[in-house]
Amino acid sequence: MEKALIALAAALAVGIPAVATAYAQAKIGSAGAGTVAEKPETGGTIIILEAIPETMVILGFVVAIMLILQFA
C-alpha cells in the first residue's frame, strides 16, 4: 500500500507538470505558428519560447526520482 502511494505521488509529480507544460506549449505553439507564418525569421525565438515550459516537467521528474529513491 505504501509503495503504491509512493508510485502515485511520483506519477502525480510528473503528470501534473506534464499537463501544465502541454497547456502552455499548446498556447505558445499556436501563437508561434502564426508568428512564423508572418515573420519566418522569428523561428529561432519561437523554438526557444516553445521549449521554456518544459522545465516544469523536468523539475517534476526530479521530484519523482527523489520520491522513489528516498521512500521506495
Next chain:
Amino acid sequence: MIRKMIRLALWGVTGKRREIIEELHRLGVLHLEQGSGPSAGESARLNTLRLLRGKTLGLLESLGWDEWTSLSEESINDTEKLLSSLPADELAPEIGKSLEEFGKRLSSLLDERTASEELLLRAKKARDILDRFSAFFRREDGGPQGKTTLWLISENTVQQALAALHGAFSSRGEAWDGRHHFVPGKDFMGVLGLRVSPELEGEASEILSRWKALPWSLPEFCSGVRVEDALAILGKKSETLSERLETISGDLRRASGEWGPRLAALFLFIDARTEQAAVEARLDPSADTFTLHGWIPEDALEATVSALKGRFGDDVLLQWRHPGEKEWSTVPTSLNNRPLCAPFELFLKLLRPPSYSGIDPTTAVALFFPFFSGCMIGDMGYGALILLLSLKLKKAVRPMLRDIGSILLSVSLWSIVWGAAWGEFFGDAGHRLFHLEPLWVERSVSVLPVVVFTVALGAAHVFFGLLLGIYQGVRNSHRHLWMEKAGNLAVLLALVAGLVVLKAEMPRGVFTVPFSLLVIGLALLIAGGGIGGIIETLGSIGNIISYVRIAAIGLSSAILALVASKFLDVFGLSVFGIFLALMIHLLNFVLAIGGSALHSARLHYVEFFGKFYSGNGKEYTPFQRRSGSSWKKHS
C-alpha cells in the same frame, strides 16, 4: 570565429563606374553601405532591368521550373559571357525582345491548356449527369414521340412543379403521362429530365420557369445534338481533349527542361545587373569621381586590392582601416569556422548574428551539441543507423542537407560511445545476443548516477557560458556585464562548494571558502545587475537542473527500447512479435533523433547562450551574385 573586418573606401573615375561596380560584384566580398537615393536619369535603366527581371521570373513560374539547386555554375557563366559581349545599350532591348517572343509561344500553349482543361471539365460534368439519365433515355426512346429536355431545379420545388405541369395539361383535357426523371445533386439542387410532345414543349418551359427551374444545356461543342445522343459524343470529345492535354503537358515539360535552366541563368544575370544598376543609381553622374565604401573581411583585402588595382590602375584609389571601438555596432558579422565546426553555424541561422565585438559560439556548439544528443540517444544500434543516414545526407546536393549530415555524423559517433557506456544495442538486444555489458551503468536501472552526472554536466556548461560572458564584458569594457556574470558564477560556485563540504563531512572551518565566495558573489551581483542580478542567479540554478532532461529523455528512450524486446518475449519469435518490436524501435529511433536534437538545441539556446550571447549583430551581405533561390527572400 568572427572574421576581422576592414573599412574600405574606393574612389573611382565616373567614366569607369559601371566597370568598377561590375568588378566589385564579381569579386563578391565588399559589404556595401547604402548611399543616397537613385537619380532620375539612372532610374530608367534600373526600372527596365527590374521589369525584365520580373518578366523572366514570371516565365519561370509559368514553366513551373524550380530546380535552382541543379543550376550549374558553368551555365551561369556561359550566359554571362554571352550576354556581356552585347553592347550595353542593346542588352536590355535584345533580352526584352527574346523574352517577349518566348512568352508569346508559352502563353499560346498555356492558354490552350487552360481552355482544354475547362472543356474537359465541362464534358466530364455533362457526362456524369447524362450517365444518370441513360436508363431514362433508353426507356423513353421506345415510347411515344417527344423531345427530352433537362432542367436544373430545387429539390424542394420539383414535386410542386411536376404537379403544376400535370394540372395544367389535364385541365385542358390533353394527355401528359408524366414521363420524367429527377436526379438529386448538391446543395438541394437537382436535374429534372422531362419528355413532352413537341406541342406541349413551350407551355412546359413556361411552367417550369415559373418554378425557378433553369434549362440545362450541353457544352457548345455538342450544339444541335439531342441529349439522348450526346453521351457518345462527349466520351469521344473527352478522349480527344485528354490526348491533347497530354501532348501539351509533354511540350511544356520539354520546354521546362530545355528552357528552364537557360531562363534561370538569364534571371541571375539580369538580377546581378539590376543590383549593379541600383548601386550605380546612387552615384552622382555629373561629378568627375565617385565614392563607394563598405566592409571587407581582412583575409580578402589583399586579393581585392590587387584585383582592382590590376584592372583599373590609377582610375581607382583605395584606402582602408580597422574599425574603431565606436564603430563596432555598425560592422557586419561574418563567421569563419573550421570545416569540422562550420556545419554547426546552422544553429546560429535561427537567431540574429552575434555582434562584431561578441563571441561566435559555433565551436562550443560543435563540441557540446553532439555530446548531449549522443548521451540522450545512447544506443550503439541507433548510432549506427544515424551514421548511415548521415553518410547519405552528406552526399546531398543542397548545402543545408550536407550540413545536417555532418551534424548527424558527430551525433552518431557520440551515440555509439554513449551506447557502449550504457551497454545498449537496440535496447537490451545487445545483452541478449552478445552478452553486451555497460562500461559505466545501465541507465534504465541506475537512474541516480545518470541524473547526478547530467546536473554536473549542466553546471559545467552553464559555468562555461558565464566565463564567456565575463570575457565578453571585460573585452568590451562593459563593467556591469562582467560583474554580474562574475557574481553569478561566484554564487553558483559557492553553492556547489557548500554542497561538497556538506556531503564530504569536512570540518566546519572549510565552510569559510563557500561563505566567502557567496559574499563576494552577492556583492558583485548587486554592483553589476542590482536585484535583477540576484533573480538571474536563481534562474541559473533552474538552468543547471534543466540539464536533467538529458537523463530523463535518455531513460524514456532506453525503456521504450526495452518494451520492443518485451514484445518478443510475449509473442515469441513470430512474425507479429518481430513486426511489433520493429515498429517500436522505429518509433523510438524517430523520437530519439527528433527529441535529442530539439532538447540539445534548447539547452544551447536557453541555458548556454543566455549567459553570454548578444544577437544584435548585422548580417554580412557582400555585394555579389545571389545564388540558388536566395533571390526569393529579397526580390
